[in-house]
Structures are given as C-alpha cells and as structure tokens.
Amino acid sequence: MENNKEILIERTKNIFFRRYNHYPDVISVSPGRVNIIGEHVDYTKGLSMPVAIDKYLCVAISKNNKNTIDVYSENLKESYTSKLHKISNHKIWHKYVQGSILESVKDLDYNGGLELVINSNIPMGKGISSSAALELSIVCSTLKLFNVHLKDEEIINRCQRVDHNYVGIKSGKLDQSACLLSKNKSVFIIDFADLSIDYIPINFEKVSWVLIDSGIRRELATSKYHRRVEQCEEAFKILLKENKNLENFRDIDESKYFLIDLLPSKLKRRVTHIISENKRVLSMKNAIKNNQFSEIGNILCKSHESLRDNYEVSCEEIDFLVDSSRELEYWYGGRIMGGGFGGSTINLIKEGAEEVYIELISEMYEKKFNVRCESMRITFVDGVKTIDNIRAN
Numbered sequence: 298m299e300n301n302k303e304i305l306i307e308r309t310k311n312i313f314f315r316r317y318n319h320y321p322d323v324i325s326v327s328p329g330r331v332n333i334i335g336e337h338v339d340y341t342k343g344l345s346m347p348v349a350i351d352k353y354l355c356v357a358i359s360k361n362n363k364n365t366i367d368v369y370s371e372n373l374k375e376s377y378t379s380k381l382h383k384i385s386n387h388k389i390w391h392k393y394v395q396g397s398i399l400e401s402v403k404d405l406d407y408n409g410g411l412e413l414v415i416n417s418n419i420p421m422g423k424g425i426s427s428s429a430a431l432e433l434s435i436v437c438s439t440l441k442l443f444n445v446h447l448k449d450e451e452i453i454n455r456c457q458r459v460d461h462n463y464v465g466i467k468s469g470k471l472d473q474s475a476c477l478l479s480k481n482k483s484v485f486i487i488d489f490a491d492l493s494i495d496y497i498p499i500n501f502e503k504v505s506w507v508l509i510d511s512g513i514r515r516e517l518a519t520s521k522y523h524r525r526v527e528q529c530e531e532a533f534k535i536l537l538k539e540n541k542n543l544e545n546f547r548d549i550d551e552s553k554y555f556l557i558d559l560l561p562s563k564l565k566r567r568v569t570h571i572i573s574e575n576k577r578v579l580s581m582k583n584a585i586k587n588n589q590f591s592e593i594g595n596i597l598c599k600s601h602e603s604l605r606d607n608y609e610v611s612c613e614e615i616d617f618l619v620d621s622s623r624e625l626e627y628w629y630g631g632r633i634m635g636g637g638f639g640g641s642t643i644n645l646i647k648e649g650a651e652e653v654y655i656e657l658i659s660e661m662y663e664k665k666f667n668v669r670c671e672s673m674r675i676t677f678v679d680g681v682k683t684i685d686n687i688r689a690n
C-alpha cells in the first residue's frame with residue numbers, strides 16, 4: 298500500500314522536474330477518506346469516526362521569481378496561470394487551488410510566484426474526498442515552503458474556509474480532519490465541538506471494508522446538503538428558545554427528549570437522526586474495541602435506516618445496494634456514506650468473500666438498473682505527509 302504512495306510521490310517529482318527544470322522544494326501527499334459512522338453530524342458539533350484510505354493526492358511546490366502562480370494538473374492534463382491575489386475562478390479546481398494557496402499565505406508578506414504540480418490516484422467525484430485531499434496537500438506544502446507552523450485545528454479551519462468562501466460549499470470539518478489526523482492501525486472519534494480526538498486501535502484482519510459506488514450523482518446534491526444544514530440550524534434555534542442552556546444536540550438526553558416533540562415533524566426527524574447517530578458513534582467504539590463484527594454491521598445498518606428515513610439523504614439505487622446485500626451471509630452490514638443523494642455505500646465483509654460479494658452485488662445492480670456499479674477495497678492509512686529536501690533518486 299505504501300508502495301502506491303511512494304510511486305505517486307516519485308512520479309509527481311519527475312513531472313515537476315520535466316515542467317520546471319528543477320525539483321520541487323516541498324511535496325505533500327494527502328490520502329482520501331471514508332467515514333465509518335457519524336454521518337451528517339459534523340456541522341452540528343457531533344461525533345464522527347472518519348478514516349484515511351490508501352488512495353492519494355500529491356502536490357509538489359516551489360517558489361519562483363516570476364510573480365505568477367503556475368499550476369499543472371497531471372490528471373486533467375491542464376494548467377493555468379494567475380496572480381497570487383487574483384482569484385482565477387474559471388474552473389472549479391482553480392477555486393480550490395487558489396483558495397488553498399491564499400489561505401496558506403494570508404499572514405505572510407509574499408508577492409512572488411509559485412509553481413505547483415498536482416497528481417492524484419483518488420478517483421474524483423466518488424465521495425472519498427479528493428477535494429479535501431487537494432486542499433490539505435496545498436495548504437500543508439505551502440506552509441512548509443514558508444516555514445509556517447500551524448496547529449492541526451487551524452489547518453483544518455483554513456481548508457474548511459476554502460470550501461465555504463471560495464468554492465461555496467458549506468461543509469463541515471469531517472473530510473479534512475480525516476485526511477489530516479488519521480493514524481495507521483487505528484480509527485478515531487472526533488468531537489466536532491472542540492476537535493478533540495480519541496484514537497481506537499483496530500484489528501480488522503478478519504474483515505474487509507468495501508465501497509460500492511452507485512454511480513449516481515445528483516445535480517441538486519449540494520443545495521440539498523445546504524438545506525439539511527439550514528434545517529439543523531432552524532431546529533436548534535427552536536430548541537434553544539425552550540432551553541437556553543443547550544450547547545448542541547448532544548445535550549438532549551432522555552430527560553430532555555420532550556423538547557424534540559416541540560419541533561415540526563420534518564425537523565423532528567432530522568434531529569432524531571443526529572441524536573441517534575451520535576450515540577451510534579459511541580456504540581461503534583465499543584464494538585470495534587471488542588472485535589464484534591456482527592455488531593459493527595448492525596450499527597452500520599441502523600445508521601443507514603436513519604439516514605434514509607429520518608435524514609432523507611438516501612436514494613433508490615443506494616437503498617437497493619444495502620437491501621440486496623442483506624441477503625448475503627458474509628456481509629456484516631453497510632450504509633450510505635458521505636454527503637448522500639447518491640454516491641457510495643461502505644460495507645463490512647468477511648475476509649476472503651470480497652470478490653464474490655463485489656461480483657454478486659454488481660450483477661444484482663446491473664439486472665435492476667441496467668448499469669454496473671464500481672467497487673473499491675480499502676485499507677486504512679496515516680494522514681497527510683510532507684517532505685522537503687527533495688532530490689533525484
């Protein structure tokens with residue numbers, strides 16, 4: 298697995314050399330991520346259990362004395378040039394790049410130029426956060442280039458600002474936290490109220506994690522995501538009027554359940570998801586600690602049901618993938634993963650049964666929807682790595 302990362306770094310370094318005639322000063326490589334549990338709770342100060350996976354995006358960077366930013370994407374085979382403080386918003390990837398650069402240099406008095414090469418093996422648009430990996434690789438490599446040391450929390454905040462202020466997606470901090478903070482051989486619970494972390498050692502030798510991509514990308518996914526964020530804000534305002542001491546939905550324990558009955562039914566369902574999902578994150582911690590794979594599977598399925606019925610972010614194709622998997626004995630459980638309205642399912646499978654699972658579920662999916670779904674076996678890895686002193690090998 299590390300191999301795949303080292304090969305990508307080496308290739309990126311060489312592409313950089315061919316383009317600029319010298320090796321880069323710094324390289325950062327960020328993994329993509331999945332989320333085991335704790336979906337749609339990051340923007341309400343909830344709990345999640347995300348983890349980085351063995352797919353990577355690499356950024357190589359140097360300063361130049363030309364006063365311009367020159368950026369090349371190996372995957373798109375495209376480049377663009379701009380001034381440091383002039384935002385090129387010609388294409389969406391320009392916004393990510395410019396936003397990440399500006400967030401990195403904003404406290405510096407730098408008006409020179411930069412050269413960047415981006416190269417990735419994280420499939421784009423599959424819900425495994427190629428965009429967070431892009432933000433983080435740029436921010437971490439640029440900070441290193443200028444010798445700026447920031448706390449993890451500040452790095453995450455700056456990347457989130459790229460989403461909010463440059464790209465226009467009001468996402469939470471789940472994706473960037475996973476890509477930055479993951480540690481090999483563990484998963485972690487992150488508390489979005491204060492970004493505190495609890496690492497949990499894992500022993501997943503007897504199981505495999507498999508993603509199944511429905512191939513569904515909904516045009517309105519972003520606006521529907523924003524609607525969920527707003528609904529949570531609306532619900533919280535109503536609850537706050539009743540109880541001024543509430544800091545977040547996690548304060549609603551059994552003695553305060555009566556409060557959610559005061560909400561209109563749709564908001565009540567949204568909040569029911571959030572309260573129950575936060576609890577599932579804690580149950581998942583126990584199940585993982587005790588290697589209870591059936592229990593892990595049950596928790597995943599419960600999460601799916603809540604995302605489908607209470608939070609209403611699933612769709613027919615994803616429900617079909619989860620429901621059809623229920624028939625297969627080596628499938629412990631699974632659920633819709635990420636922002637929703639399409640995308641992928643994350644599934645826990647008995648070790649050794651991955652191929653047969655993928656084959657069968659793809660067949661069933663094709664029979665029903667006339668299109669094959671793609672799959673990905675994943676391994677959990679460390680977060681972002683940054684290196685300098687780069688030379689020819």
Ligand code: GLA
Pocket residue numbers: 332335336337338339340468469470471472635636637
């Ligand atoms: C997207 C967002 C995250 C998070 C998830 C849902 O991936 O970028 O911040 O809200 O959806 O859990």
